Amino acid sequence: MSAGVDSVAVVEGATVRYRTVVALDRVSLGFPAGVTALLGPNGAGKSTLLSLLSTARTPDEGSVTLLGEQGRGRARVRRLRERIGVLPQAFGYHPRFTVEEFVTYAAWLRNVPAGDRAGRVADALALVDMTAYRDRRMRELSGGMLRRVGIAQAVVNQPELVLLDEPTVGLDPAQRVGFRELIERLGERSAVVLSTHLAEDVAHVCDRVSVLLAGRVRFTGTVGELCALAGAGKVDGTGVEAGYLHLAGGAGDPEPGEVGR
Amino acid sequence: MIRVLWCEMRRGEAGKVGPLMGLIGALYLLLEDRTESDWIGWWADTGIVVQLFGVIVMGSVMAATATWTASRGQRDRTRPWTDTAARGGWSQALLIWASVWLWTLLAYAVHVVIAFGRTAGVSDEFAPVWEPLLLGAAMSALQIAVGVVVGTLLPSRLMAPVVGAVWYALFVAAAFAPGSGIGRFAPAVDEHWAGSLVPDTALMLSSAAWCLAAAVAVLAVPALVRRPVVSPRPWGVVPVAVVALLAAGALVTLPEKATPWAAAAPQPEDPPCATTGRTTACLWPANRHLLPRLERAVADVDRALGPLEGFNRRLDEQWLDPGPVAGEAGEFAVMTPDVGVRRLSQDLLAAAMPRPPEGCEREGSKAAGGLPDDFLLAAVVHHRAQAPFDYYGEEFAAAVEKVVTAPRAEQDKWIGKAVDSVRGCAPLPGLPR
Numbered sequence: 001m002s003a004g005v006d007s008v009a010v011v012e013g014a015t016v017r018y019r020t021v022v023a024l025d026r027v028s029l030g031f032p033a034g035v036t037a038l039l040g041p042n043g044a045g046k047s048t049l050l051s052l053l054s055t056a057r058t059p060d061e062g063s064v065t066l067l068g069e070q071g072r073g074r075a076r077v078r079r080l081r082e083r084i085g086v087l088p089q090a091f092g093y094h095p096r097f098t099v100e101e102f103v104t105y106a107a108w109l110r111n112v113p114a115g116d117r118a119g120r121v122a123d124a125l126a127l128v129d130m131t132a133y134r135d136r137r138m139r140e141l142s143g144g145m146l147r148r149v150g151i152a153q154a155v156v157n158q159p160e161l162v163l164l165d166e167p168t169v170g171l172d173p174a175q176r177v178g179f180r181e182l183i184e185r186l187g188e189r190s191a192v193v194l195s196t197h198l199a200e201d202v203a204h205v206c207d208r209v210s211v212l213l214a215g216r217v218r219f220t221g222t223v224g225e226l227c228a229l230a231g232a233g234k235v236d237g238t239g240v241e242a243g244y245l246h247l248a249g250g251a252g253d254p255e256p257g258e259v260g261r
Numbered sequence: 262m263i264r265v266l267w268c269e270m271r272r273g274e275a276g277k278v279g280p281l282m283g284l285i286g287a288l289y290l291l292l293e294d295r296t297e298s299d300w301i302g303w304w305a306d307t308g309i310v311v312q313l314f315g316v317i318v319m320g321s322v323m324a325a326t327a328t329w330t331a332s333r334g335q336r337d338r339t340r341p342w343t344d345t346a347a348r349g350g351w352s353q354a355l356l357i358w359a360s361v362w363l364w365t366l367l368a369y370a371v372h373v374v375i376a377f378g379r380t381a382g383v384s385d386e387f388a389p390v391w392e393p394l395l396l397g398a399a400m401s402a403l404q405i406a407v408g409v410v411v412g413t414l415l416p417s418r419l420m421a422p423v424v425g426a427v428w429y430a431l432f433v434a435a436a437f438a439p440g441s442g443i444g445r446f447a448p449a450v451d452e453h454w455a456g457s458l459v460p461d462t463a464l465m466l467s468s469a470a471w472c473l474a475a476a477v478a479v480l481a482v483p484a485l486v487r488r489p490v491v492s493p494r495p496w497g498v499v500p501v502a503v504v505a506l507l508a509a510g511a512l513v514t515l516p517e518k519a520t521p522w523a524a525a526a527p528q529p530e531d532p533p534c535a536t537t538g539r540t541t542a543c544l545w546p547a548n549r550h551l552l553p554r555l556e557r558a559v560a561d562v563d564r565a566l567g568p569l570e571g572f573n574r575r576l577d578e579q580w581l582d583p584g585p586v587a588g589e590a591g592e593f594a595v596m597t598p599d600v601g602v603r604r605l606s607q608d609l610l611a612a613a614m615p616r617p618p619e620g621c622e623r624e625g626s627k628a629a630g631g632l633p634d635d636f637l638l639a640a641v642v643h644h645r646a647q648a649p650f651d652y653y654g655e656e657f658a659a660a661v662e663k664v665v666t667a668p669r670a671e672q673d674k675w676i677g678k679a680v681d682s683v684r685g686c687a688p689l690p691g692l693p694r
Contacts, residue, residue: 054345056489074349078491081347092338096272108265109346109353117264153342 007032008161008191009053013062016048023048025215026062031161035187037202037223038195039244040212046195047089049212050163053193054086067160082111085154085190089165091146095139099130099149102138106153124152128182144175151182155190162186165195180205199244200237203227209240211247218247269360278326279364282319286372289314295383295599300376302383302598303547305390305454307376312397315369316449317432320401324408325425327361331412332420349491350413350484351498358402358409358480365401369394383599385550392460392469393450393522399472400448404428406476413483439521445512446471450522455595456545457580458523464515465522471508478502528582538563542576542609543583548595551605558605562613565646569673571680572613572642589615607648614639614683621686630656634689638679641665645672660692667693 007030016024024045031053038046051057052064055077063070066080093102103124107117125131128148133141141149147167154162164183168176183205186192194206202209202223209226211219219226227239230246270276290310293301300306331354334340343353377389408424428447435443436451448468452458478501481493518524526545534543535556540563542555559576566572573591577583583590591612595605614635617623623633632653640661643650652658664675671693678690 056345074492074494078347078349081345081491084345086342086345088341090338090341092334092341094272094333094337094339097268101268101272105265105268106342106346108262109343109348111347114262114264157347 006030008067009193010065011049011052011059011062012065014049014052014059014064015061016045016052016057017060022215024052024059027212027215027217028062029210029217029220031191031193032208033187033191034207035183035192035194035205037206037209038193038212039197039199039202039209039226039240041197041248043214044212045215046212047165048215050086050165050193050195053161053163054084055080078111082157083160085110085157085159085162087147087150087154087162087164087167089169089195091150093138093146093149095137097138098135099125099138099141099152100134102149103152103156107156110157110159112157120156120158121152123158124156127155127185128152144171144178147171147175147179148182151186155186158189160190162190162192163195164192166197167194168196168198168201176201198237199240203235203237203240211244213248219243266356266359266363269356270363273330273357273360274326275323275330275361275364278322279361279368282322282365283368283371286311286314286319286368287375290372290375290379293379295379296601297597298599299453299597301379302550303455304377304380304384304386304388305393305458305460305547306598307380308390308393309450309452309454311369311372311376312393312400313449313451315365315372315397316400316404317429319365319368320397320404321425321428321432323361323365323401324404324428325421327357327405327408328412328424329418329421330361331357331409332416332418334413335416336418344487344489347491349493350487351481351493353490354409354413354480354483355477358406358476361405361409362402365405366398369398369401380598383550384547388547390460392462392465396448396450396465396469396472399469399476402476403447403472403479406479410479410482414486442513444521446509448472448522452520452522454520454523455598456547456578457526458519459526461515461518461522461524464512464518467508467511467515471505471512474501474505474508478505525580532581535559539574540566540576540609540613541574542578542593543581544578544595545581548578548598550598551595551600554600554602554605557602558609561602561606561646562609565610565642565648566613569676569680571615571677571684573615574613576609576612591616606646607643610643610646610648611639614642615680617683617686623683623686624688626688629660629689630654632657634679635683637661637664637689638676638683641672641676641679663692 009031011027011029014024014027040046052059067083069076069080103121107120112120125134128151130148130152168179171179206223209223210217224235226243227235230242232239232242295301300310334343411420411424431447432449435447445468481498484490484493529546532543533549533552534541537560540559542559544551544555573589575583575586575590576593577590579592579594593608593612623635625631626634629637630653637660640650641664644661644665664672675690675693682689
């Protein structure tokens with residue numbers, strides 16, 4: 001799928017260069033409602049694409065339309081950011097803050113109106129099942145809990161577009177299953193872009209998938225369509241892996257459950 | 262905003278450093294010996310001392326703390342999501358700055374209460390001088406703002422101590438280069454005003470305005486420099502920058518008055534004075550609390566001088582203009598607001614000594630052991646008044662002894678001639694045999 005009219009976010013012909021390295025090469029993609037996976041190996045350009053979607057940077061060439069607006073100009077960027085949630089790959093936090101304070105701080109950063117802030121924080125914590133831990137210091141949380149708080153801070157402004165960069169990395173299997181359910185719930189209320197290289201995640205929670213290889217879009221479609229590329233009959237992690245490897249064509253042997261290391 | 266600010270205050274490093282600085286400052290002010298202090302009892306100097314500690318010590322440390330807190334984005338790896346926040350970099354910087362500054366102001370307020378309390382215990386009046394305090398608060402705001410900016414732009418662990426040390430060094434440099442103008446833009450008022458000086462209000466308010474406006478304006482710099490962060494609204498930054506520039510212009514153009522920060526106090530119409538016999542001494546109104554001690558000291562001096570002629574019988578505190586007075590007037594300085602009667606008597610006696618005419622160079626005399634011979638006259642008078650005088654060696658002591666062991670009438674005669682000699686810029690008469 002390229003720039004679709006129903007898409008929450010549309011990237012058209014976007015090229016991003018880091019000095020001599022081309023991180024994204026004329027990428028055109030649309031992100032509709034639901035959960036869309038960005039699948040690809042490290043260095044494929046997934047995080048760069050997310051930085052365009054989060055308005056952290058603008059493309060050197062091409063355009064990005066988010067929620068119907070192009071992200072240029074201070075006021076427009078600010079307005080867009082109020083409607084976007086971001087969970088970066090390396091999610092940092094202030095260890096001395098309590099969970100509630102931290103999410104409140106995130107709500108303030110995202111311009112949630114002061115009168116709504118307490119309610120939004122409570123909703124976000126409830127969504128990620130962290131209400132019981134709201135008074136716990138951030139430094140006392142497990143990796144899985146931290147990821148949940150990361151989601152909470154990303155959704156506290158009730159964003160229309162949520163960008164999740166490798167949210168399940170480092171989680172144990174049980175946590176990962178719980179997380180997938182959480183992402184599915186998010187997908188019911190927002191457009192979610194999930195950057196990952198975990199095939200299982202893609203198979204279980206994503207409606208659509210785009211495969212990035214060396215800064216270019218190699219595939220975009222439903223998860224079932226990706227699995228079908230390699231002739232996989234089932235839509236599961238193995239099917240996603242097979243489809244991905246079919247596209248990557250000798251990009252390397254993936255580790256079990258992962259693609260394109 | 263209040264809740265987020267309160268959270269920031271509780272969780273930021275300033276929440277620990279601020280109270281610590283408050284405690285250190287409180288001890289510094291409480292441990293000051295009242296009888297030796299050069300500020301306890303003078304409202305203006307009390308404000309100056311609080312300001313000076315607040316800026317040089319606390320301000321530098323809190324600026325370092327602000328640098329550390331502002332660099333946490335890098336340390337805690339929160340930048341990837343704080344940089345993409347709708348709230349701009351200026352707001353984020355203002356939040357950290359406000360949290361650190363509020364802690365500083367809290368500690369500052371404690372210092373003010375302690376210092377004012379101590380001064381109220383000595384002074385008869387309640388007359389706080391607010392300008393130095395305002396200037397100190399404003400300067401600490403600028404120090405902390407610079408700390409936030411450095412911490413945001415150069416988020417290294419090393420930068421916090423560097424910022425603190427640089428601020429401290431800047432104040433030292435300003436003190437060593439009083440005419441350089443650094444002091445007006447980085448004010449740390451280190452002066453003694455006692456009662457004879459009053460704040461140069463226009464200058465101090467201009468400097469405070471500069472500090473506050475520059476603080477707020479400089480906090481916008483990281484948001485202007487760092488690309489992913491939402492930049493500040495121009496109508497927010499520009500007015501503040503204009504105020505800073507106007508204040509800076511005023512600082513450049515305002516002339517210096519009596520001292521870098523003070524103007525001469527207007528001469529009082531009715532200064533507190535004490536008179537005994539032929540001797541009168543007057544104080545600046547700020548020292549009115551010393552009047553009972555002054556009365557006793559004046560009585561001591563009048564008794565010591567007795568019927569002797571030629572001494573200054575009208576004594577005024579430094580810079581106090583006695584107007585037209587009969588006879589010669591002397592000047593004395595009050596160095597500590599809680600000065601005792603004994604010390605006051607000594608100072609009055611020294612002020613009562615005759616002075617050689619302007620341009621007269623007193624040379625050392627053999628009789629005075631090589632010292633200027635008006636020292637000898639002063640030593641003799643002090644000895645007669647049983648007041649201590651500096652010891653200048655055996656030869657000098659022997660000369661004093663020779664005068665004071667002579668019969669009283671002969672002493673008086675020698676003193677009378679000596680007074681005339683000093684006033685006439687002539688050598689002292691020979692010692693009594």
